[in-house]
Amino acid sequence: MNYLVDRIAGVGAYALGVLRAAFELWMVFVGTIAGIWRLYGRRGATRPPGALVEQMHVIGNRSLLFIVVTVGFIGMVMIYQACLQFSRSVGDLSQIGVQFARLIVSDLGPTLTSMMLATRVGAGIAAEIGSMKVTEQVDALRMSGVLPIDYLLVPRFLASIVMTMVLSILGAAIMYGAGGLTAYLSFGVNPRVFYDLAMVEPRHLGLGLLKAFCYGAAIPIVSGFCGLRARGSSEGVGWATTAAVVGSSFAVIALDFMLSVGALWLFGGDV
């Protein structure tokens, strides 16, 4: 009986913890949006000088090689597997490129690029903010009258949205290019047949960019939230970074699912 009560109490405490964390996450999001208004919505607000450009460099330029390598390889693998399966069952590989183009633009390009970014950028943001938190630099910011969210999170948030969209476009292009190359080299699919954008319509592009926008917004919010929750010393920073990677990767998958299902309902079978 006692055991049962304990278990129920444990589950309750866990649920409360999850709820509280969700609320805090939401507050970080709201705070960031408010921070954008505080910093950029009014004239004469003091903005951290150069922070936006620096973060765009850190998030975008520094991820370039990583994205090119990982997304390029996964593009090759996807096409290889698809060709393999089609050649076994249907035998006609001419449709692969057309279908693949639609899939890349509306889903694979932004989603896989952002999965990779969630790993790199998410861990980076949490490690940085977490280290500042445990070495009491965040408190020092507060002491000097600066809101930590404005100073730390707003530049990362804006930079991440811009750079995730840019890198998603790049990632999609690389995937498409690498995929076509694989189809040609391994299965002899004529590149002219493969590189056919006939199926790609504006709404596919719109959906892909919307996904990239949402991922780009979610990654710094989740990671910043994890970083700001860091406690203790080196162990706390490690925990925060781990949570950020898992949290932001999962956010990408969950958002992808929701947006894809939403688009399917909106446009019917034609997305």
Place this chain on the structure above:
Amino acid sequence: MSPGAAAPLIEFREVHKAFDGKPVLRGMNLTVGKGEILFIIGTSGVGKSVTIKHLVGFLRIDTGEIWFDGKRVDQLDEKGFYAVRRRVGMVFQNATLFDSMTLAENVALPLRKHKKLRHTSALAEAMGRLEQVYLTGFSDRYPAELSDGMRTRAALARTLTMDPEVVLFDEPTTGLDPVNARRIDRLILELSRNLGVTAVVVSHDLASIFSIADRVAFLYQGRVHAVGTPAELRDSPDPIVQQFIQGQSSGPMETPGF
């Protein structure tokens, strides 16, 4: 018991060590006799900890020789040092207990690994070892729940499970309150007098030095500047030694950045 310089157990000969081109040890000579309590003292960053870490192979010297019990050890590889480490235990400044284990499990680990005890019998033996360092009631606690002094004592118990001939202490009393610091001193003394263990203690705790040291080596500018019994050092006419022992902020001693 006269600390025997007659048969040196440990010998450092003209040891040089530099980090990133910055010399720390510059031709250091030191001998440690069997069974004595030797203190290595000096200002922070002078190379006290560096000296003892060479003996167990955590750092490698640039030039010179280190001898332990008639054998040269500075050229051993990591595997060769494991034999030395079974005879020379080390108690680190921040105890380095494994924080995922209770005190008893910490102490039981080397018993399990080196004496091939099963986990339960190793735990039972660990209880006895903890008793030796007056930590009887704390065997189920985790290191994070204990004070610095208790952690240092537990680390000593863990080291003693290997029945070492020499125990190296790296600043065992730094950061402890005076009461706990004197308890550590007492344990070191018991170790030396009852078990005949040689103790090399890195410290700048003057109270420890004058209560338990047999001999003191004063490190200055990468060399042993002065060595002798505590009394000899106290009566030394050397102005640098006097400045250190009396703790004066100004004097002939050259320290970087001041």
Place this chain on the structure above:
Amino acid sequence: MIGERAINAVGTRAVAVSREIGGITILFAQILRALLPPRLDGRELVKNLHKMGNRSVPIVALTAFFTGGLMVVQAAPFVQRLQATSLAGWAAGYAVLREVGPILIALMFSGRVGANNTAELGTMTVTEQLDGLRALAIDPIRYLIVPRVVAMMVMLVCLTCIGDLIALAGAMLVAKGVLDIEFGIMYASFVENLSPADFLHGIYKSIAFGLSIAVTSCYFGVTVRGGAVGVGRAVNAAVVAAAVSIMLLDFFLTYLNV
């Protein structure tokens, strides 16, 4: 000049990456050598299996469920256009078992368990607990690293098996909810079109992924320098390295078509 600076930057980066690849290779060799003879510390192995499994099952299950669902959603346009509902199970199942399942589960595992392993070993490194082990004449590679590597490989394979099942279940549920395809049709489509070879292809991959996640996460853990900041940086580097190695391995294993 800008060109010169860019070339310099690329060169510096290349050297750093090469050094890390070299370090990981050396660690891998050391792990292999420590496995001969295969004397594993049973307690560490069990502890790690338990911890890693506990930590990663919920997130892997959630990820797998969404992944399976996503594959159906992505296949939906073809299915509806071709009016061929029997194709949905084929497309989703094939993608899940051979590619997306093992990769996404490995990425999540790397983020949860691998990153956590780096953080733990990193904390042990900066607090000198690894040196503490060495001082007790216990080889950290044999005692700490090998059990973790084995545990991670075993765990990832188990999780991939569980995850595959959950993903297929997710695919069935979403097919019912979104495309209104009956469970029976999806099930028949799985059974008809999927072979054990597809499943095994994914499992082979997950063995390789598990090994690479384990070795990279341990490497970045034991080479941490510089306190809390260093630990954060190491975790970041570990997850990035694991992601790159997962993609590269996936590519080569797909081509070898094991």
